[in-house]
Amino acid sequence: RRGPLRSVITQNIDLLHNKAGSQNVYEVHGHMRQATCMRCCAVYSMETILPDFVATGNIPFCSVCGGALKPNVVLFGEALPAKIMRDAQREALACDAMIVAGSSLAVSPVNELPLLAKQTGARLIFVNYGETHLDYLADVIIRADVADALPAIAGAFRNVGT
Structure with a gap:
């Protein structure tokens, strides 16, 4: 500082x-603050989707269009x-x-x-x-x-x- x-x-x-x-x-x-719908690009806070994912292991889906949510990180090949x-x-x-x-x-x-x-x-x-x-x-x-x-x-x- x-x-x-x-x-x-x-x-x-x-x-x-x-x-x-x-x-x-x-x-x-990228970062792990948010996830984005791969279909409609709606953005979600990881705080809102992570607890269910950790508890169930299920991929989170968009409440707007039903598309899969992806953390805002760069994956291999992207x-x-x-x-x-x-x-x-x-x-x-x-x-x-x-x-x-x-x-x-x-x-x-x-x-x-x-x-x-x-x-x-x-x-x-x-x-x-x-x-x-x-x-x-x-x-x-x-x-x-x-x-x-x-x-x-x-x-x-x-x-x-x-």
């Missing part, structure tokens, strides 16, 4: 960035939301530094975001246990668990100038 963190671009669908208070979160693989990807690309092109945390950078087109950032001169910081095919671009590589490394990095930034 102290520094100029412009945005968070995440492939996670668990809403943890939002719950942690992050602002400008771009959820490129395209990423175009607007979210454009927004994420815009953020990558505008950043001074990008922290890539806990990603193998194996999934396209999200793995192209560090390339966009680097093209405009941004510094790249990779925090990951394993190697990625883009490690050669990184200015800093931290081989550690994200759960340990990110709080340490945040702590270091809090201590800058004190």
Whole structure:
């Protein structure tokens, strides 16, 4: 919260960035807040449909048209939301530094975001246990668990100038 963190671009669908208070979160693989009817596009809060699904295991259906409801997440073979990807690309092109945390950078087109950032001169910081095919671009590589490394990095930034 102290520094100029412009945005968070995440492939996670668990809403943890939002719950942690992050602002400008771009959820490129969607989220679990809502489900949408695959036929008429009516939108439902997961809070209203999840209890019955958990209790019965039955697929929820739309009360308007009877179509199946699908969580607002990207499944294998589906395209990423175009607007979210454009927004994420815009953020990558505008950043001074990008922290890539806990990603193998194996999934396209999200793995192209560090390339966009680097093209405009941004510094790249990779925090990951394993190697990625883009490690050669990184200015800093931290081989550690994200759960340990990110709080340490945040702590270091809090201590800058004190």
